[in-house]
Amino acid sequence: MTTSIKLTQSAIKGLPFVQPDDKKRQHLYFDTELKGFGVCVGAKAKTFFVQRDLQGKTVRTSIGRYGVYTVDQAREEARELLMKMGKGINPNKEEKPAASVTFGDALDLHLKSNKKRSERTLKDYRYLSDQYLSDWLKKPLTEVTRKDCRERHHKIGEKNGPYVANSVFRVFRAAYNHALKIHDELGVNPTIAVDWFPEERRKAAIPSADLTAWYKEVTAMTNPIRRDYLRFVLFTGLRRESAAVVRWEHIDWEKKALLIPRPKGGETRAFLLPLSDFLIDLLKERQKCEQAKTFFPGSPWVFPAESKSGHIAEPKEKLGVKFTVHGLRNTFITVAESLDISPYAIKMLVNHSLPDKQDVTAGYISPELDRLRAPMQEISDRLRLLCEGEKKTQKGQAVSRNAKPKK
Known part of the structure; x- marks a missing residue:
């Protein structure tokens, strides 16, 4: 156009x-x-x-x-x-001479070099560069010194935290290295002078003992769209953005599966995620949601919102039990591991890459929908026990949330 x-x-x-x-x-x-x-x-x-x-x-x-x-x-x-x-x-x-190649030039080349990068990754790289290194975008790489990198990294770390500082300079390092493939006269990457902040893997899973209280607060939320979005993330283990962009056309009711068309992570191709009985019921409730029908008639999104995209972003809910949306994914993984489910099955459910370079067996495993359905249902059942406190079995017997899971 x-x-x-x-x-x-x-x-x-x-x-x-x-x-x-x-x-x-x-x-x-x-x-x-x-x-x-x-x-x-x-x-x-x-x-x-x-x-x-x-x-x-x-x-x-x-x-x-x-x-x-x-x-x-x-x-x-x-x-x-x-x-x-x-x-x-x-x-x-x-071909630009090395002296005229700016950080912005190098960043553009780097982002265009890999066609498999997700839109989210591209957005993150752009955001970090624009937000923290905007004054370097038009600056030739030859003018960025080791001292510049060291001091800017330290300044960002003091103001915005170590994780942000490290992430910003990983982007700069990658862009510089890409330019170096073409212009070897650029010399050593100046990030060599950066003292990287130590990082520990952040564990944000909600403790099992707090899940009942958390779930009670969530189910009491007055906004059914935001409420169901949080429950959906917990019971699917999806990344927050993957859950936010689910469309009605992605749901295969007959196969009881959800299409993830553009996943982020180990697998870049689309895949089908099996849906547990709880998730099927939740999605049927969403179809009947009066709020969605009234304010978002004809919306293609499962979780519509008054936003530029038309779908929910990340709800900043303040509850008695502290949590993050990404932490709900961690909770799903933690519960799955407690059930002694195959690590390969867990990795496929949450779209983590299989370690096929180290493990020959992993290279032959394919994420078949029916194979993953039973583990998904087992995880869902366990989450319900932890969230609801007590659940009636099909035989009418009460099952405690502290019951030992079956292996």
Whole structure:
């Protein structure tokens, strides 16, 4: 889709991002003042570009992202690029000298190099760079010193915490290393001077003794969409974003399975997650939800919300029992491990990569839906016992939440 408008700061700011249900993945807006200059709007970013025909073929080359460049800065660079293209020079085939390669250039190259990266990963890399290293994006890599890296890493760590500081400089290190593959004259990566903060794996699982109190508070929530979202994450073990973007079309009622079309983690291809009886009942309740029917009629999302995306993000619920949404996934994994379920089955249910490089057996295992159904049901039953305190079996006998799980 292409549109002609006068590109100004306010005009670009007002251009809407591409929505998930839009068949077009990007919209092009060409400037009415400078022919060939435009801005490409995608789902997450707005990028300036120039476009012109060279030797019978349309050539487009990026200038940089809106926010890093102003319209005037991008237009000035566009004029220079268009002049080159007018002389028959293709900017895409020109190799920049190492001295002119900026951190922003290196980051773009790094993010485009791996087509399998999820949108969430790309978004995280961009966010960390824009939020903490925005003043470096247009800075040549040759001007970033070891002292710069060391001091900025320490400053971020003091203000925003060690995990954030380490994450930011992992992004910078990766981008620099990618540029180094092309320009070996760049020299040693300056992050060599960074004293990385020690990190311990954060365990956020809700203790079994607190699950009943947590679940009681959740079921008492007045917002049924947010309530069911939290229960859904706990009983599926899904990552918070994977759970938030579930659509009704992803549910196979006949197979009692949920399609995860774009998972993050060890497997990049889509996979089917078996749904326990509890989850099937929960989803049927969602279909009958009056609030959703009233405020979000015809919504394709299982957990709709008044947001730009149309679906729920991460509810910041404050309950008596402290928890995080990601901690619910940890709780699912902890309960699964307590049942002595096969580690391979757990890894496949939560979409963790199998250690096929170290374990020959793992390389032959395929995540078949029926094979995973029994473990999923067992985990779900155990979670219900822990959450509800006591449950009646099919024979009418009471089962305590402290009952020893069957192996």
